[in-house]
Amino acid sequence: MEARHKKVLQQNRTNLVTSLDPSDVYDGLLARGIFTQDMIDEIKSSGTRRAQARQLVKDLETRGSRAFPAFLDCLRETGQASLAELLESGGPVSILVSPRVQPTVIPLPVPGNPENNRNGKNHDGADASPKLVPLKPTTLPLDVLPSPSPDRDRPRPPRQRRDSVQSYKMDASPCGICLIINNVEFDASSNLKERKGSDVDCDKLEKRFQSLNFHVVVKRNLKCKQIKHELSSLAKMDHSVYDCCVVVILSHGTEASHNRFPGAVHGVDGPSVPVQIITNYLNGQNCSSLQSKPKLFFIQACGGDQRDIGFEVSPDEVQPTPGGIDDQTDAIPLSSSSDSLSFSDEIDARASLPTPSDILVSYSTFPGYVSWRDTFAGSWYVETLDRVLEENAVTDDLVTMLMVVNNEVSQISAKGLYKQMPGSFNFLRKLLYFQASKT
Template sequence: MLMEECGHLPAPPRLGDLRPVELDLHGGKHNKSVSFPGRLSVPVQAESERPQMPPMPAQGSAVDKRNRDLVYELKSDPCGRCLILNNVNFSRDSDLSTRDGSDVDCEKLEKRFKALSFDVLTRRDLAAQKMVLELQELARQDHSALDCCVVVILSHGCQTSHIQFPGGVYGTDGKAIPVEKIVNYFNGSHCPSLRGKPKLFFIQACGGEQRDRGFVVDGDSPGDEAPGGSLESDATPFQTPAGNVDQPDAVASLPTPSDILVSYSTFPGFVSWRDVSSGSWYVETLDSVLEQYARSEDLLNMLLRVANAVSAKGRYKQIPGCFNFLRKKFFFRCK
């Protein structure tokens, strides 16, 4: 970067062009050198003759963020498609409760991603197979003229056997879909038009049944109240899939994931809290962070803000996290 900057600067004056002049140490403007008794006078280059450095871009500015090799370019309008799968009501046979407050999450994210230049499609209360069909339909579409793809899933979740990405999400019929399966619909093998382009997944679902009470730290504890009657979790028990999994062959046959980021609302194995009136902790915080920082910060930095804010809530604890296989920084394009 320094070599590129210096390549555009005028050549510095030769030593013979610098003339010794007297410098008034008491603040004279026109004196240009310092003389010491018994020593040579020291030439000082005149201010007008010094090469002028171009102004550096302000930190966080568009030039500072986007004119670099390690940043994804979002030039299309819309910049990509966003699919939101919002499961609220589940069949009686599933033994899964109604996810009150999820519509609040869905509405927030619809507005947010539209403001971030995405073409948003929402589907509500889908059984597992219909969820799969919607995901496959999105993956089969031609994304050649687009720069990105986003998938948001709001549902009950569970632990699953996995190789790459942990966790699973439930359809309204109580059947689970591994997150790993969802992500792989969009990899380089199954979705060629998204090769080399960022594919972002946001999962609001429990990763298990464990309830984290946290640990004691110095300083004041957060002021949020303990989860009460209006606070629910999206947890379901761990289920071991039927049949044996030939893991060595499965690993060898999977393509290397690239340009993929999966953001989870909670650590694998733990519950994810949702308020029936204000929505889930994760989505509420994610929406707020995107609103405040999407114009100036990259996605990973914003997800750190989300994790930090959510981890400070309530007596029960929750810590969002992500599996990041992006090759570059990702900045949303704000309208």
């Protein structure tokens, strides 16, 4: 859909939710090929008329350039021409529903007995001017009382676990495979230091994803080719009975040439595997049993060798948190061409595929910058991610939780000076809620 049409729908969403009867336009949108029957069934499952209208408008924005004019035609055909005219005019946002007019209460005079108030006096000589008595509203019978708003008073249904327009299906047991690659001890020839504290990260995430009902597989100290082998083996598995797949990589990292996902992670022998090749193993073309299912990658590694000293802000804007006294980085200088993995060395790792869908890559740091790790407590990123998942997975979706992680890590300082900013490349199409039980 064109950006200007999306903007019109967004500006008038309140009008549409208030006034649109979606049941009238379903057949027209189906006949014009804008929605499929499955999509219409999903919208109907949203609940009330208002909820269906809200979801229809959101989904309409994703349905291509024909969707907006087709929607206007459907509105006119079903007697909702006023809505069509509003949208076609380009975006007035005044509410179509007439405002409620509050009745004005006018006091009525109540005259006294005419025999007793001649000459403006009562029989006792008091002033007999008419008294103003305000009207009191009468109690309406029950059958004419206004009915409560169905959207406001209807109990909220529990969060849907099945696959829907709004969220991924995440109710398989186990939910999926979680592969953790934990590189700690590096060959002397690699010139890479031991990653003390990484075992702490690994233990935390192993327990965390087990609690989220994943089958967790941990591999330690893998060389570059072994990393590729484990990813290739994971891609060749049958994931048909699972709803999701997770890959966690804890290693040294560096910059690398890329056209999608930045960065690369090192094997313990030194050479690196670009993140974009790591994701390619599990995309919909190379792993058919994970098609349309979320594939999550968590990368605790440096994105380069730059150290971020941040910028000064008001003390009211952040709550600074000191890092550990033994903070280290996971960086080495920018990799040379000899360190980079050839894009064409394996059929499972070709880089000429379209940008994959249903993939999220969460990085511990901004591309080009170092990632900090306490040698005793583990990395800032993993420690924060583990705690946020523990506290919020019951109620929040993954992207929301990652924003919390970003915010909290950004307020930590190493040696009272250096900062770190995590971030994500998000190609998920729906909300993702982990399986989590209240403790």
